[in-house]
Amino acid sequence: MQRRLIGRATDIHIRPLNEEKATQAATDLLGELFIFSMITTDIDSHRSGNSEARKEEARNKALEEIKEKMEELEREKQMMKLRVAEVERVTGAGRGWPWVLPRAFTSGVAQAEPEPEPAAQQPTAA
Template sequence: MVLPLMKLGTLAVKTISKPLASQLKHQAKVHPKFRQFIINFAQRNHRITTQMQRRIYGHATDVEIRPLDEEKAVQAAVDLIGELFIFAVGGGVVVFEVQRSARSEARKEEARKQEVEVHRNSF
């Protein structure tokens, strides 16, 4: 009974995180300082990924990389932020599930040890 409720709760947390990520994206677009930060982040990310792609495909890496258009940079950054937020929520749920399962197994193991001890003492 507890397991289906936990799974349902996990699904609810993931579902709720999507609108929160959307709101985070909206705020990132309109807040001036945060907007500038994400533009710089997106430009750096663009340069790094372009250089990595050039190295992988064997192209020249000393070529100047043109910066992204400001709106494209904002869109790329807010998409990344939204995905990272959803990923972080999902990862947190997985960690919670693993810890809960480990505690449950530890309780079962302790009960088995006590049962064995009771059987030993009865002989």
């Protein structure tokens, strides 16, 4: 079969091996197959290890990006709180709902009436 694969003549007579040479050839073949299988297993595990390392690195990078985005959103939230506080300070709003906007912002639209101040409680005689 080997001769046919490499294109040599197949009609020649091949002498059979004696038992010692056949045993030695089989031992060599099994040893080489074992070594080959160990090397391929090592290469596969090395590749999968690299793949796992790359996946872990990608997960860590994505997590870091999410943390940065959260920090950015937290800063924006704080800035918005400061802006709302400034608007409330300027407009006098923030004492309750509805807000009362200055005339410049309403341009003829009816403004909501401010809420009446709660009545002061009279001390009761005990």
